[in-house]
Amino acid sequence: MLELNHVSARYNMLTSFVNAVDDVNFKVENDEIFGIAGESGCGKSTLLKVMYDLLNYPLEISGGFVRLYKGNSETDYVESGKLKDCWWKEISYVPQGAMHVMNPVANIENQFFDTVSRGYHVKMTKKQIREKVAAYLEDLELSPDVLKAYPHQLSGGMRQRVLIALATFLNPGVILADEPTTALDVVVQKDILTMLMSVQKRMMNSMVIVSHDMGVHYQVTKRMGIMYAGQMIEIGPTDEIFGNPKHPYTKMLIGALPKVGDNSQKEGIPGTPPSLKNPPDGCRFADRCKYAANECRNIRPRTVQVGEKHFAACLLLEQASGGSE
Numbered sequence: 001m002l003e004l005n006h007v008s009a010r011y012n013m014l015t016s017f018v019n020a021v022d023d024v025n026f027k028v029e030n031d032e033i034f035g036i037a038g039e040s041g042c043g044k045s046t047l048l049k050v051m052y053d054l055l056n057y058p059l060e061i062s063g064g065f066v067r068l069y070k071g072n073s074e075t076d077y078v079e080s081g082k083l084k085d086c087w088w089k090e091i092s093y094v095p096q097g098a099m100h101v102m103n104p105v106a107n108i109e110n111q112f113f114d115t116v117s118r119g120y121h122v123k124m125t126k127k128q129i130r131e132k133v134a135a136y137l138e139d140l141e142l143s144p145d146v147l148k149a150y151p152h153q154l155s156g157g158m159r160q161r162v163l164i165a166l167a168t169f170l171n172p173g174v175i176l177a178d179e180p181t182t183a184l185d186v187v188v189q190k191d192i193l194t195m196l197m198s199v200q201k202r203m204m205n206s207m208v209i210v211s212h213d214m215g216v217h218y219q220v221t222k223r224m225g226i227m228y229a230g231q232m233i234e235i236g237p238t239d240e241i242f243g244n245p246k247h248p249y250t251k252m253l254i255g256a257l258p259k260v261g262d263n264s265q266k267e268g269i270p271g272t273p274p275s276l277k278n279p280p281d282g283c284r285f286a287d288r289c290k291y292a293a294n295e296c297r298n299i300r301p302r303t304v305q306v307g308e309k310h311f312a313a314c315l316l317l318e319q320a321s322g323g324s325e
């Protein structure tokens with residue numbers, strides 16, 4: 001299980017800050033696929049990096065923490081700053097762009113040797129590792145022949161599958177995947193999503209998928225969060241987000257999706273999100289929201305419960321509910 005406790009993060013540009021993640025608070029349960037959606041630049045990838053403790057300059061945590069629980073324990077955990085010790089074995093990360101993250105001069109077998117040496121503290125011979133890796137690849141319906149290949153010799157889809165195999169080989173409790181299907185054609189996308197789902201089903205771990213593609217969330221995730229301008233503005237079961245969205249932004253996002261048999265003209269969302277260098281004090285969506293009242297521009301909305309396991313941050317919903325978090 002992974003818990004985010006009022007997490008804020010920013011890029012330190014020396015003369016200013018880009019406040020890419022603002023006060024994000026949620027848990028990813030064991031044995032679930034959780035999705036994070038939102039338009040480009042809203043902070044999805046930054047949030048995933050913070051969840052993995054991949055805090056390279058200029059990115060820094062400016063508030064809160066991430067807590068990674070080991071196995072099913074509620075008392076054995078590690079927090080931001082220490083998560084690196086758990087990389088590969090307890091938590092792993094499939095970054096965007098499989099080509100760029102693999103070592104171009106190492107064949108896939110050597111990349112597996114590397115992974116094992118970073119994640120396992122017990123000694124295994126190369127022969128033992130080779131056998132284990134080959135068996136794992138076969139389980140994932142990947143030919144062990146890929147082990148001899150270099151990344152540039154594989155297709156985009158195959159590289160992504162190998163990356164997922166690498167990230168999941170040591171059976172981590174949490175897997176984070178950033179835009180795992182971007183830049184792949186639809187048939188390959190389907191293969192990748194099927195692979196992720198089958199890995200999760202087998203390991204029964206927590207998986208977090210970041211994607212701007214709502215179709216990916218609809219097909220794969222059980223619960224999801226919608227980000228807007230660095231904040232998590234709605235979170236709930238995926239079928240509720242699609243069937244009964246509450247936040248005006250989510251409503252517009254879902255309303256803009258094409259549906260089979262619906263020939264009506266779809267409306268885009270007018271305007272652009274605010275700058276994250278100097279975001280407004282009130283609701284960050286107010287300038288684009290057709291329901292916004294004057295006070296929405298001044299008062300920061302609190303997160304309120306709007307259904308079973310369903311939460312949204314909107315002043316109008318807060319007023320309607322009486323305002324409990």
Ligand SMILES: Nc1ncnc2c1ncn2[C@@H]1O[C@H](COP(=O)(O)OP(=O)(O)OP(=O)(O)O)[C@@H](O)[C@H]1O
Nearest residue numbers: 011018020039040041042043044045046047212276
């Ligand atoms: N290295 C960086 N230095 C400064 N600002 C950055 C850096 N990386 C990202 N940002 C800014 O942080 C904000 C959030 O970016 P992020 O990449 O997390 O968004 P995203 O939702 O993942 O977008 P996309 O889907 O386009 O990747 C954006 O305003 C972006 O310009």
